[in-house]
Amino acid sequence: MDIVVDQKQISQDERVQVTKQVRSDLVDHLYQGCLPGTLTGLVVSVLIYFDFYGYTPTRLLIIWLIAFDFMMIALSTVYFLYMKYKYLFSLVTWEWAYSITMVGCALVWVPIILLMPDDTMRQYLALMLLFLATTGYATGTIGQFSLGVVTLNILLIPLTIWGFYQGGVFYNSIGIYALIYMGFLIGINHRSTQWFKDSLKLKIENTLVSYQANHDLLTNLPNQRLLPQYVESAIKAVKSTGDTFALICFSLNRMEMINDSLGHAAGNAVIRAVSDRLNSFAASMKDESYFVTISRKDTFNILVLPFKLEDAENKIKALFSILDDPFYLEKQGVKLTASIGVSIFGKEGSDAHSLLINADAAMLRAKQFGGNRLEFYKSEINAEIPKQxxxxxxxxxxxxxxxxxxxxxxxxxxxxxxxxxxxxxxxxxxxxxxxxxxxxxxxxxxxxxxxxxxxxxxxxxxxxxxxxxxxxxxxxxxxxxxxxxxxxxxxxxxxxxxxxxxxxxxxxxxxxxxxxxxxxxxxxxxxxxxxxxxxxxxxxxxxxxxxxxxxxxxxxxxxxxxxxxxxxxxxxxxxxxxxxxxxxxxxxxxxxxxxxxxxxxxxxxxxxxxxxxxxxxxxxxxxxxxxxxxxxxxxxxx
Incomplete structure (x- = not known):
């Protein structure tokens, strides 16, 4: 019997979030094509004007040109509004704004078919520009298949009717070609839209899975996979300045007792609360930057950068203060303590591996002495491990x-x-x-x-x-x-x-x-x-x-x-x-x-x-x- 599991471990809530993100990226994609499409539309409209000039009533031609260019400017305006006020309105609002403007552009394009000159050469050029514009509308609606179908129908159905109305082999061929071309573009639009959605979804899911692999799902803190990278970055940063930094191992005591007595849900609530308090503590520091990560469920690692050796013990002891207030679980207050181990770059290690091991060893030494204490790493600690x-x-x-x-x-x-x-x-x-x-x-x-x-x-x-x-x-x-x-x-x-x-x-x-x-x-x-x-x-x-x-x-x-x-x-x-x-x-x-x-x-x-x-x-x-x-x-x- 085969056992099938979701290798990406994405929850239902995360799937909903991925779907929303895909939709957001699709809307972004639509608006990113606005300016190129507008410029192309303006150029095509001017070419058509000169192609039709003298063969079509000038007044009607000018009215059409003004109306069409007005819609092109309207499309550009919607684009600039989107870029500036993107987060003030919902995705649905921006989708409707784009769709209405695009349909308007398609509708003002249609009259040019009725103004088609009788001159055959002029018609050839006009038809080329018409099919070029239709292709632009098709690409401009990738990601919004329904909008693509509507705009293509608005553009090509009148051209099909015009071809059949004119009659004869050439014009009937134009009508048939317009229908075939419309079907072709709709198919291309559908496949491109689906491919684009799938690609976006895959990209976002992979990003999410990568985030999950490098972050603790309970606290959202960077985990032990990212911690060495943080340490290596800190090493590069201080080498250029001559400063140093401290790596702190902050381990909660007696978490096993809370998990066994009140359940793992209560234990998880405590870990989340400690994570929030550590982040708040880090944000409140003015002189140093504190980077908080989690290496084990009850153990946090904190990088302090740059770190001044003066008054170092009192600075790090301040971390104990986050546990001063009790944690309330099921209407019951619980007071926790922590064991802290510290290793300092250049003094107790010059690479990520040794700093991590030494901070952990110092923390374990603090636990051996009953916890609720701070230990700086000393070389004799590792010498005592075989004795232990x-x-x-x-x-x-x-x-x-x-x-x-x-x-x-x-x-x-x-x-x-x-x-x-x-x-x-x-x-x-x-x-x-x-x-x-x-x-x-x-x-x-x-x-x-x-x-x-x-x-x-x-x-x-x-x-x-x-x-x-x-x-x-x-x-x-x-x-x-x-x-x-x-x-x-x-x-x-x-x-x-x-x-x-x-x-x-x-x-x-x-x-x-x-x-x-x-x-x-x-x-x-x-x-x-x-x-x-x-x-x-x-x-x-x-x-x-x-x-x-x-x-x-x-x-x-x-x-x-x-x-x-x-x-x-x-x-x-x-x-x-x-x-x-x-x-x-x-x-x-x-x-x-x-x-x-x-x-x-x-x-x-x-x-x-x-x-x-x-x-x-x-x-x-x-x-x-x-x-x-x-x-x-x-x-x-x-």
Missing amino acids: LELETDLHAALEHKQFLLYYQPLIDLKTRKICGMEALIRWAHPARGFISPINFIPLAEETGLIVPIGQWVLEEACRQIKIWHEMGFSSLKIAVNLAEKQLREPNLIEMIQHILKKENLDAEFLELEITETAILDESVTRLIKEFKRVGLNLAVDDFGTGYSGLSYLKRFSINKLKIDQSFVRDIPTSNDSITIVSAIIAMAKELKVYTLAEGVETKEQLQFLIDKGCDFVQGYYFSKPVDAESFTQLLKK
Whole structure:
């Protein structure tokens, strides 16, 4: 069975657009022949005047000449009006204007047949000019077959009648020839019109297909096929001026989560909105030119030309501002972040290929450090790629060889000033590299999917350890564990947690699950939260204030705790913005009867501010850094 597809991938809307464009080009073609046709008509009319002069009543001849030349001038006038006011009126209007004028020209031509002189030689010359004019009318209506038929009938039917009326072999032959010639010209006109339409349509479709091949269909931005050409053009431009330029790789974070939770239509809407914001940002720049392209669905490339190295970091960081405002999807606000990598011509590459690779490598480095950051390319980044591949291989073996450890950071109840729980934080004791920070392997684990088995191990180990502390007499302690977004999409998550709790004989109320604010927009997470509460688990919103999923979920679900992100706490008391934000979060949480916990408390001033504002819990280096289980036991015994 043959499977037939449209190789050109042109949609119905695009076909309608092609048809309109063909019609527009045909009208253009008609008007382009106006001036040559007018000049030819004027010359022919003057030749006929001199041919007929003295053999036809002069007064009638002059009236005909004036009338015909008037129509020629009218045709030229319509042409000039079309060229000047082309877009003020519709195609239909211009088609009618041309058709009416052409029919008028044909009608004023007809009287010359009735004024035909009796002299045979004069008739020969006149007939030659008549057939020449008829050919001109036929070519002047290519693209408008109906108009061609009408004008040819107006011109040649009277000549046929005249020939038969005159009688005799010669004149009858003229009449028959006029009919044959009319049929011939109509056929030529029909074939030429069809060929012209098909050629135009093919040309426009090929142009459209070429555009589609070089542009992203979702955003209409130039795609990765055109990007190297943009870079090569930029190289040529700066070589002649001595300037340089920057190639920026701007990649959105967490787009997979939006696609999985809200669907690809929502993801597409976000990409279009980001594209519009980038274009608006580029248009607002005065000193440099910004050329925005898209290389992957969630990754944009931006050329900045010319690029001044002074204050370069702040200039590029300004791109983060396009994500300041949330994106609204299905009446829900979503806050996005981006990872930016930059390579600079002459410094980190001298050709398109190396600049593209280096900008991409810098962007991936930014993602490895958690995203929402800017990285300029450095030569050591590429040197680290083999190490990263090796690290990925080692990560697969780390679980099997029990190289992971849990460290615990105490959570302090500000009412009692005592430890009320702890957050479980993973560490990797690599046999060759020593302790590896989570910031270097958690993004890799998320990317490879290993975060799911690693996360399960963390839950198992955390529940095992808190049970030990309970048996030591610290029976009121709760333990907090972070859940990654990929874990939240695991279909058997609830069953797995229940199995662990049952295995350790631990009540669900002593386990607190931390979910990021932005993860809550996932409808499947919404269902999970209800299941978590049904089982009796405690829920905390991690990094509160850094996302934007709307506050309605705090009312919809029984959230136990809001964890105020350390980025806000860090700047207290020096930053008025941070003071305002933290104060507002604590006040709002009190109104909703939700506990608050401030992360990253490092100074006495920060602690006192939080106490004054009525924060419930804190954690941070002011009390203790994360420590192993044995050291934490010593903290509990103090």
